[in-house]
Amino acid sequence: MxxxxxxxxxxxxxxxxxxxxxxxxxxxxxxxxxxxxxxxxxxxxxxxxxxxxxxxxxxxxxxxxxxxxxxxxxxxxxxxxxxxxxxxxxxxxxxxxxxxxxxxxxxxxxxxxxxxxxxxxxxxxxxxxxxxxxxxxxxxxxxxxxxxxxxxxxxxxxxxxxxxxxxxxxxxxxxxxxxxxxxxxxxxxxxxxxxxxxxxxxxxxxxxxxxxxxxxxxxxxxxxxxxxxxxxxxxxxxxxxxxxLGILQKHFSRFRITTNGGQCISCGNCSNYCEMGIDVRWYAQQGQPIIRSSCVGCGMCATVCPRGVLNLENGPLPGRYQPSAFISPENVRILS
Ligand code: SF4
Ligand code: SF4
Structure with a gap:
């Protein structure tokens, strides 16, 4: 030494x-x-x-x-x-x-x-x-x-x-x-x-x-x-x-990760890559926004998602916990 x-x-x-x-x-x-x-x-x-x-x-x-x-x-x-x-x-x-x-x-x-x-x-x-x-x-x-x-x-x-x-x-x-x-x-x-x-x-x-x-x-x-x-x-x-920071993020922040459950194929990449132990896939499957005090916003869940289901956003406080408008794969196919 x-x-x-x-x-x-x-x-x-x-x-x-x-x-x-x-x-x-x-x-x-x-x-x-x-x-x-x-x-x-x-x-x-x-x-x-x-x-x-x-x-x-x-x-x-x-x-x-x-x-x-x-x-x-x-x-x-x-x-x-x-x-x-x-x-x-x-x-x-x-x-x-x-x-x-x-x-x-x-x-x-x-x-x-x-x-x-x-x-x-x-x-x-x-x-x-x-x-x-x-x-x-x-x-x-x-x-x-x-x-x-x-x-x-x-x-x-x-x-x-x-x-x-x-x-x-x-x-x-x-x-x-x-x-x-x-x-x-x-x-x-x-x-x-x-x-x-x-x-x-x-x-x-x-x-x-x-x-x-x-x-x-x-x-x-x-x-x-x-x-x-x-x-x-x-x-x-x-x-x-x-x-x-977690208390502030949970209760007084515009940050959230929005999810589009209809696109999720449940591969589990997001949960696997989450270093904070958050079961991201569960939120994605429900189409629920992720607002967790422990999330450090590394964005890795969104980066590794093969379907582009997850999005890190800063939006208005009202309606923060609202699930995203549900877009099913079927609808996307029809629209395209
Ligand atoms: S990585 Fe994307 S497609 Fe796979 S489980 Fe997570 S949200 Fe669903
Ligand atoms: S941004 Fe990072 S810490 Fe937050 S849920 Fe995604 S992988 Fe986990």
């Missing part, structure tokens, strides 16, 4: 002005995985403009906003900051300790970062999710989603489609979101009251979350379990951002 870290010292010095460490090694491998497997995804789905643009988007956000810019910031003695990650995924960005550190850092950039993370997390996320659904972040921007869509693509069909898996999903992901919201509120009350609530415990509180959820769950299980549980283990069962 040490030899490997030393071998990328020249790159680290070029980008950050300091020697490499294990986190730089991890970030470099992560970014390389997104880029190399991104090229593979581009070739594999080259017939779909949606998949091409989406894949280029995750490659860009990972390389520029989650790799080059944070390291250049270190080079110029600025705080290392990831512009493409927001609270509650990057939970500590709205913790009082981080806000204080950023505001006190030299220059005005730290203040801008606090403004950026607060505005996007609390205003930008609801507004963008209202117009585009969860996909604007989970399938176009986020580095975790980026790795899942590129390096994780060969494993997407392994996601469990059972009802039991969905029950586990709901039972784990929302308590994690609740925990991070509660932690953030408690830390702020604690900071304002001068340690009156948690006293010295506040650090331990956030460190415990950081270790068990941030490192073990998102890093080790989230990526290491691709070959066992599919490519979106973390997004499906653990990510507080996915839970936050």
């Amino acid at each position: 040490t030899g490997l870290i030393r071998s990328i010292d020249p790159l680290s010095k070029l980008l950050r002005g300091i020697e490499a460490d294990r986190w730089f090694l991890y970030g470099t491998f992560y970014t390389l995985a997104v880029l190399i497997m991104g090229v593979r995804a581009l070739l594999k789905y080259r017939h779909s403009p949606y998949q091409i643009i989406r894949t280029l988007s995750v490659m860009f956000f990972q390389l520029v906003l989650a790799y080059l810019i944070p390291y250049f910031l270190i080079l110029f003695n600025q705080p290392e900051f990831y512009l493409s990650y927001f609270w509650p995924l990057k939970y500590d960005y709205l913790f009082p300790g981080t806000v204080d550190y950023l505001i006190k850092s030299p220059g005005a950039l730290g203040v801008f970062f606090v403004f950026w993370t607060a505005v996007i997390s609390l205003v930008g996320v609801p507004v963008l999710t209202y117009f585009f659904g969860k996909r604007w972040y989970c399938s176009w921007v986020c580095g975790c989603g980026g790795l899942a869509e590129t390096a994780g693509d060969p494993y997407r069909h392994l996601s469990d489609k059972s009802r039991k898996a969905w029950q586990w999903e709901v039972a784990i992901i929302y308590p994690i979101l609740g925990f991070i919201v509660l932690t953030t509120v408690l830390l702020w009350v604690n900071a304002i009251t001068g340690g009156g609530i948690l006293g010295g415990l506040s650090n331990g509180f956030s460190q415990a979350y950081g270790f068990f959820i941030g490192s073990i769950f998102s890093g080790v299980i989230g990526v290491g379990f691709y070959p066992i549980m599919g490519s979106r283990v973390w997004c499906r069962f653990g990510c507080p951002m996915a839970a936050y």
Whole structure:
């Protein structure tokens, strides 16, 4: 390991002005995985403009906003900051300790970062999710989603489609979101009251979350379990951002996947390719729109459908749950 870290010292010095460490090694491998497997995804789905643009988007956000810019910031003695990650995924960005550190850092950039993370997390996320659904972040921007869509693509069909898996999903992901919201509120009350609530415990509180959820769950299980549980283990069962976006998508969004049941031949490609374990075929057979909090809008179900049954749309809120006008194969034959 040490030899490997030393071998990328020249790159680290070029980008950050300091020697490499294990986190730089991890970030470099992560970014390389997104880029190399991104090229593979581009070739594999080259017939779909949606998949091409989406894949280029995750490659860009990972390389520029989650790799080059944070390291250049270190080079110029600025705080290392990831512009493409927001609270509650990057939970500590709205913790009082981080806000204080950023505001006190030299220059005005730290203040801008606090403004950026607060505005996007609390205003930008609801507004963008209202117009585009969860996909604007989970399938176009986020580095975790980026790795899942590129390096994780060969494993997407392994996601469990059972009802039991969905029950586990709901039972784990929302308590994690609740925990991070509660932690953030408690830390702020604690900071304002001068340690009156948690006293010295506040650090331990956030460190415990950081270790068990941030490192073990998102890093080790989230990526290491691709070959066992599919490519979106973390997004499906653990990510507080996915839970936050999912609530908004389900109740306050124009996004839906419309289905034309009359054209469905029940081949099951869509369900098979759904990395979030949604039984897309069931909706297609009924002609019902898919409005699920877990859907990340990757569009793969629509891409692999041989009959063009599925369509990702942003439409008006009223009538969102209405089934599509039923067009049977027989009618199409008559019309043509
Ligand atoms: S891939 Fe298309 S045709 Fe096949 S089951 Fe799904 S919606 Fe029906
Ligand atoms: S339902 Fe379709 S768009 Fe949504 S996560 Fe599954 S494959 Fe992706």
